[in-house]
Amino acid sequence: MRQDLVQDGEEEPMTPMTIVVTRDELVARRNRILQSLGTSIEALRERAESGSPSAEEWEAIADLEEISFLLDDSADDF
Amino acid sequence: MTSELEVRSKAFAGEIGSVLKDSLGTDTQIVSIRYGDRYAIRPAGETPAERRIPLTVNGQHLADLAVALYQTLDHSGAHLKTTRTDFGVFSTLDRTPLLRLEYRSDMREDPVCHWQFHAERGAFTHLLSIANSSDARRVPSPHDLSKVHLPVGGERFRPCLEDFVEMLIRDCGVDAAPGWQSALTAGRERWRRRQFRTSVRDLQDEAAAVLEAHGWTLTPPTFAYEPHLQPYRSW
Numbered sequence: 001m002r003q004d005l006v007q008d009g010e011e012e013p014m015t016p017m018t019i020v021v022t023r024d025e026l027v028a029r030r031n032r033i034l035q036s037l038g039t040s041i042e043a044l045r046e047r048a049e050s051g052s053p054s055a056e057e058w059e060a061i062a063d064l065e066e067i068s069f070l071l072d073d074s075a076d077d078f
Numbered sequence: 079m080t081s082e083l084e085v086r087s088k089a090f091a092g093e094i095g096s097v098l099k100d101s102l103g104t105d106t107q108i109v110s111i112r113y114g115d116r117y118a119i120r121p122a123g124e125t126p127a128e129r130r131i132p133l134t135v136n137g138q139h140l141a142d143l144a145v146a147l148y149q150t151l152d153h154s155g156a157h158l159k160t161t162r163t164d165f166g167v168f169s170t171l172d173r174t175p176l177l178r179l180e181y182r183s184d185m186r187e188d189p190v191c192h193w194q195f196h197a198e199r200g201a202f203t204h205l206l207s208i209a210n211s212s213d214a215r216r217v218p219s220p221h222d223l224s225k226v227h228l229p230v231g232g233e234r235f236r237p238c239l240e241d242f243v244e245m246l247i248r249d250c251g252v253d254a255a256p257g258w259q260s261a262l263t264a265g266r267e268r269w270r271r272r273q274f275r276t277s278v279r280d281l282q283d284e285a286a287a288v289l290e291a292h293g294w295t296l297t298p299p300t301f302a303y304e305p306h307l308q309p310y311r312s313w
Contacts, residue, residue, distance in 0.1 A: 014099060016091035016108045017122070018084055026113060050219065055173030062126040062144065062164070069148045069162060070113040 023071065030067045033060050084110070086158050087117040087149055093265070094119060094147065094239065100261030101243045101254060102143075104131050117158075120146040130168060133246065134253045141176065142168045143246070145239065153306065159183070165242045167250075175224070181236055183309075189229030190312045191236035196224040233309040234277050240266040280306040 034041060037060055047053055048061060068074040087110045095108040107122040123129035130142035144166040152159035166178040174196070181191040206220035219225040230236055240262040246252040255261075278285040282303055286296050 014092070014095050014105060014107070016088050016095055016110060018088050018110045018112055020112045023113070052222065053174070058168070058174055059126040062129075062146065065162075065164065066111065066118045066120070066146065066148075070111065070116050070118055072116060072150075 021070065026067050026071055030064060033063050033067075036060075083115060083117075083151075083158050084112060087112070087119065090147075090149070090158075090160075091119045093268075094145065097239055097243065097261065097265045098131060098145070099255070101240070101247070101258040102131065102133070102252070103255030103258075106131055115151055117149040118146060119149065127173070133167065133250075135251050137253065140170055141252075142170065142173075143243075144168060163239075165239060167246065178224075179230075179237060179242055181233075183233050185312070188227045190232045190309075191230050192227035193230060194224045194227060199223060229313050232312055234273050234280075238266055238269040240269065277309075280309060 091108040091110045109122045111118040121129040132139050133141040146164045148162035149160050161183040163181040167176045178194045209217040210220040244262050247254045
């Protein structure tokens with residue numbers, strides 16, 4: 001993922017960083033995640049609501065939650 | 079150009095990193111991912127697995143802590159607000175959750191802030207199974223206790239990260255850094271004072287009445303004020 005790194009101050013381990021992302025990057029990242037799982041966002045949401053997601057799905061959900069929040073394009077979780 | 083919001087979000091990210099370092103002893107790089115006026119704050123890492131913080135018991139790596147906080151402008155458009163948080167503990171055995179604490183200020187049906195516990199309890203499942211037979215819409219997953227959302231205080235009075243970490247240290251025996259208690263106490267006070275200030279802003283009539291009852295003399299503002307009641311009505 002290409003990210004425009006904006007870092008103030010020295011590179012100390014605990015110095016927080018701001019990473020500026022673009023819409024295209026977020027959309028591409030979401031597509032890659034769903035492609036790697038071989039599913040759609042609706043199917044994954046349905047599985048999270050009614051079943052027990054696998055470890056890989058839990059990790060995907062965490063990523064998708066972040067992306068949907070930043071894009072502000074989903075009223076529900078991810 | 080660095081915006082004021084970006085500076086504030088980055089400072090908040092620094093606080094999260096300090097809480098984790100001073101309580102769990104993990105020197106975690108925290109990042110604030112920015113898109114427009116929206117920020118996602120979490121440990122650095124390309125994948126969610128890489129972003130998890132190892133939790134050890136007597137030096138043995140048994141679980142991982144996932145931390146993510148999401149910020150954007152509040153209803154006034156003037157303040158940066160944490161509108162979502164996801165705190166979770168994942169087992170190293172199968173990399174699935176043991177327990178989660180979720181907060182969504184815009185939650186529609188579930189409690190705005192709730193615990194979900196990924197566990198089994200026969201007697202509880204028995205109750206839910208009978209409830210499912212009666213009304214499957216309300217209780218759709220009787221065999222999965224993690225589908226029960228335990229409400230905890232709503233938007234203003236929810237637990238903070240410091241509470242979550244202290245539970246891990248005190249009740250789960252997770253290894254802690256020297257001085258963890260004072261670090262968590264200080265962080266918790268900072269967080270609750272912020273919540274308190276927000277509550278005063280929400281309910282200014284209530285705040286003024288309490289202060290006047292304690293001898294303060296107050297002059298109301300000249301501009302109109304409407305209480306912000308939603309955080310006190312949602313479950």
